[in-house]
Amino acid sequence: MKVNVLLIGLNKTFISSLERADTDYQVFLLEEEKLFKNNPYHNKILKEVRYGDYQQSEGFMEQAIRWHKEVGFDVVVPGSDYAVRGAYKFAEKIGLLTPGERAVKACTNKYELRKECKNLGIPHPNFSKVKNIHDVKVFFKGSKIVVKPANRRASVGVIGIETIEDIESAWKECIEADENVFIADRDFNWEYIVEDYIDGYEVSIETIVAEGKPIFHNITYKETTKGKYFVEIGHTVPAPISQEDSNMLIAAKEQLLSGLEVKAGLFHSEWKMSSEGPKLIECAARTPGDYIPVLIEQAYGFNINDAFLKVLQQKMVSHPPTRNQYITAIRYFNPKPGRLIKIEGLEIFDILPQITNYEINLKVGQNIHQMTNSWSRLGYYSIKCKTLNELNQIINQVEEHVKFIVE
Numbered sequence: 001m002k003v004n005v006l007l008i009g010l011n012k013t014f015i016s017s018l019e020r021a022d023t024d025y026q027v028f029l030l031e032e033e034k035l036f037k038n039n040p041y042h043n044k045i046l047k048e049v050r051y052g053d054y055q056q057s058e059g060f061m062e063q064a065i066r067w068h069k070e071v072g073f074d075v076v077v078p079g080s081d082y083a084v085r086g087a088y089k090f091a092e093k094i095g096l097l098t099p100g101e102r103a104v105k106a107c108t109n110k111y112e113l114r115k116e117c118k119n120l121g122i123p124h125p126n127f128s129k130v131k132n133i134h135d136v137k138v139f140f141k142g143s144k145i146v147v148k149p150a151n152r153r154a155s156v157g158v159i160g161i162e163t164i165e166d167i168e169s170a171w172k173e174c175i176e177a178d179e180n181v182f183i184a185d186r187d188f189n190w191e192y193i194v195e196d197y198i199d200g201y202e203v204s205i206e207t208i209v210a211e212g213k214p215i216f217h218n219i220t221y222k223e224t225t226k227g228k229y230f231v232e233i234g235h236t237v238p239a240p241i242s243q244e245d246s247n248m249l250i251a252a253k254e255q256l257l258s259g260l261e262v263k264a265g266l267f268h269s270e271w272k273m274s275s276e277g278p279k280l281i282e283c284a285a286r287t288p289g290d291y292i293p294v295l296i297e298q299a300y301g302f303n304i305n306d307a308f309l310k311v312l313q314q315k316m317v318s319h320p321p322t323r324n325q326y327i328t329a330i331r332y333f334n335p336k337p338g339r340l341i342k343i344e345g346l347e348i349f350d351i352l353p354q355i356t357n358y359e360i361n362l363k364v365g366q367n368i369h370q371m372t373n374s375w376s377r378l379g380y381y382s383i384k385c386k387t388l389n390e391l392n393q394i395i396n397q398v399e400e401h402v403k404f405i406v407e
Contacts, residue, residue, distance in 0.1 A: 002025070002026050003024065003025050003074045003075065003313070004071050004072060004073050005027045005075055005076075005077065006030065006067075006071075006073040006075070006076045006077075007028070007078075008029075008054050008064075008076070008078050008079060008086060009030075009031065009054065009078055009080040009087075010029060010031050010036065010080075011079030011080060012041055012043075013287075013291055013294060014079055014287050014293070015041075015046055017294070017306070018305060019044070021305070022306070023306060023310075025045055027045050028049075028050075028073070029048070029079075030049075030064060031049060032052070034181075035181070052064065053186075054082070054083050054086040055183065055188070056188050056189060057086070057184075058086060060086065060090075061086075061089075065093070073094065073096070074096075076088070077309065078285075080153070080286070081153040084107065084285055085108050088285070091312075096312070097312050098263065099209075099262050099263055099265035099267075100260070100262055100263045102261050103257075103265075107260075107283050109151045109191065110151070110193055110282055111129050113280075113282065114193065117256075117280055119259075120255065120256065120260075122259065123276070123277060124281075125146075125196045125279060126195060126196045127193055127195035127196075128194055128195075129150070129193055130192050133171045136161070136171055136194050137164065139194045140161065140167060143197070145160075145194055145196055146159070146161070146195055146197050147193075148174065148195075149174065149177070149191065150190075151190060151191050152179075152190065154182075154289075154374035155230055156177045156179055156373045156374075156375070157175070157177030157190075158230055159173055160197060160229070177373070182375060200272045202222040202223075202224060202273075203219050203220060203221055203222055203241070203249060203270070203273065204219070204268055204270045205217060205267075206268050206296065206304060207253060207266070207268075207269070208266055208304065208307045208317065209265055210311040211263075211314075212262065214253075214254055214257060215311075215317060216304070219238055219239040219246055220236065220237050220239055221235065221241065222234065222270070225334065229370070229371065231332075231371045232374065233332040233334050234329065234330065235290055235291075235295060235329060236327065236328070236329040236391070237292065237295040237298075237299045237327070238324050248277055252278045252280070253269055253271075256283065264312055264314070265311065266288075266304065266308040266311075267285055268283070268288035287308060290330065290374070291330050291382060294382070295328040295382070296328075298328045298356065300321040300324050300325065301325060302321050326384050326385060327384075327386075328382070328385070328391075330382045331380060332379070333360065333378050333402075333404065335362075338368055338407055339366070339368070340362055340404060341406060342364060343360065343362070343402070343404055343405070344402070344405065345403055348402065352394060352398075354385050354391075355382070355383060355398075357382045358379070359379050
């Protein structure tokens, strides 16, 4: 029997993962017209695409209700951050299960999440809502801070501030950040926060919740660029961290989910492990990006997106794994700025069997700029290995062989 999925906001990795699921899914996509025309997509399980305004808008709602009467959606999910509120509001309207109103509100606005953390006793950075440069200057006490939009995504507008002299330019860059072809052409209401920079290593935790209880956790180790920007350039699944740290992180995540009264769903949260223990940076009520679901599937043999849809339909997820069979990773290329002359050593990707995929979005003669957010990344390679030692050896081989020659 086919399961009709309404996906609000295109997510290619999500759709392709459903192709590999045991369940017979067919996907119906609702997307902003400009976004789909700029980035068309076809897949054998993608049955139909319709247009509607969902980014900070409920303009799609009547269209979606009519569509539901024609098709009969079994489950509704967001494909991206900007679709979360709309997707779950529509799901609730047609009588389908959602993560819960409190969770959705907190997981779509970092200021709301920080307030919840404060009330629930979840460790988090010291923070404040800000509306202008003066507010940022009042917050700054001499140590590194971060200014960021409270309701944007993909590290867009997230800027580190180390001195009081940095504040004016950082604020300007934060509020003027643009997502170009990835966002609709209309006015949006952006909010901003400032918070202490937390030193320590970074992870994300991907959790499936069924009937209010976590049934699967994965911890992903994250690598980011250093300095002014915090662009994610590497993920390793599962994270090679101590059992003690792992236990603390999962306990904190479960405390958060319980406090937010989560009913069901998939939650992707990002944490810093500081000298004081875990501190929450953000949490999203959607499938993770950056091919993390693929890494999880390869590491555990577990299709997390299939499980996501099952728990929202109140179906049983059979035997969610507790141990991984492989260790997997993705690394994003981070070449020096300049004009690209050539790329050397690409043949290694066809030689090493541990390389599962690679992609380079660069052409000779193209100017390479400093990465400022996830949209500005230029390509990646992914790896699947039996051991962490083997994984590190493969990464070292790639780093030694693949060279971006710029002038």
